[in-house]
Amino acid sequence: EICLGGSGSFTLSGINNALGTYQWQADTLGTGTFVDLVNNSTYSGVTTTTLVISNGTSSMNNDIFRLAAGKCAPMAVSDTGLLKLGTMPVLTSLPASQSICVDQSGKFIVAAVGGALSYQWQTDGGLGSANWANITNGGVYSGATNDTLLLTVPGMGYNNYKFRCIVRNGACKDTTNNAVLTVVPAMTASAVTISLLTNNDPQFTFMGFVSNLADTAYWNFGGAGALYPFSPVGSNLSQSHTYTLNGTYTVCLTASTDCDTIKKCMPIVVSGVGIEEYLLYNSISIFPIPN
Numbered sequence: 001e002i003c004l005g006g007s008g009s010f011t012l013s014g015i016n017n018a019l020g021t022y023q024w025q026a027d028t029l030g031t032g033t034f035v036d037l038v039n040n041s042t043y044s045g046v047t048t049t050t051l052v053i054s055n056g057t058s059s060m061n062n063d064i065f066r067l068a069a070g071k072c073a074p075m076a077v078s079d080t081g082l083l084k085l086g087t088m089p090v091l092t093s094l095p096a097s098q099s100i101c102v103d104q105s106g107k108f109i110v111a112a113v114g115g116a117l118s119y120q121w122q123t124d125g126g127l128g129s130a131n132w133a134n135i136t137n138g139g140v141y142s143g144a145t146n147d148t149l150l151l152t153v154p155g156m157g158y159n160n161y162k163f164r165c166i167v168r169n170g171a172c173k174d175t176t177n178n179a180v181l182t183v184v185p186a187m188t189a190s191a192v193t194i195s196l197l198t199n200n201d202p203q204f205t206f207m208g209f210v211s212n213l214a215d216t217a218y219w220n221f222g223g224a225g226a227l228y229p230f231s232p233v234g235s236n237l238s239q240s241h242t243y244t245l246n247g248t249y250t251v252c253l254t255a256s257t258d259c260d261t262i263k264k265c266m267p268i269v270v271s272g273v274g275i276e277e278y279l280l281y282n283s284i285s286i287f288p289i290p291n
Helices: none
Strands: 008-011 021-027 050-053 064-070 090-093 098-101 106-109 111-113 117-123 148-151 161-169 172-175 179-184 192-200 203-210 216-220 227-229 235-242 247-256 261-270 275-278 283-286
Touching: 098 106, 192 247, 192 261, 203 216, 203 247
Parallel strands: 098 179
Antiparallel strands: 008 050, 021 064, 090 111, 106 148, 117 161, 161 172, 161 179, 192 203, 203 235, 216 227, 216 247, 247 261, 275 283
16 A cells, blocks of 8 residues: 555565566556556566556556566466555644643644544654654553543653654554643742841841742732832842831742742831931931822
């Protein structure tokens, strides 16, 4: 069997034909009449033991071939071979790259039409696209020969693995795109730290650290106050805030990924808002400045 537009061959081996000739013949009408073939854009090797067929067309489906061999007429003929023309499967939906959390499972899906289809998923094992190997069921894998490949909690060891699927209709096959699995690591408590750097009540300066595993991070200085971005992550950054009301506040630094949120908080007491006497200048300052 060959695919429409594809190539294939018939080979006859074990022939003792010293000084003899070979001639491939075909019955293209199903009448039992065989005609000698000539080399052209469709056939090559017509006087050898291997006939190569190129650019197969639907009209060649069920053509019958045989090899005649000998030194003189009548030549001996081989058993016949039947040519079947298959069609390529049509991929209608391709597997998509995906990200999963380290404690989650993942799956890749392909959809195709065109005959009695079979599937074989492959992976590069994280070694690059020159290292494709068939997947077998077992371990984290199931559905290796189905349209849906399941990975049950694969863990960080499978981060950046590539996957693809070979879809076959008989001898005809097509291969999907490469889909990448990204496994997002868990953030631990140490991914976020917070401390008080300076206390110039009512202005306070805080020091924070957020691991570069985080996608986003922000400060909250207590109450219903606004959120202040922490950027860039993966660094130690200071942030100052001036309070306008006395009281006890909870200052928090929060970091998030698609999988985790880590929040570290600390309390502070603000008492420096209001009337403050400056003896040096014999003056009074009011915070905040009234309108």
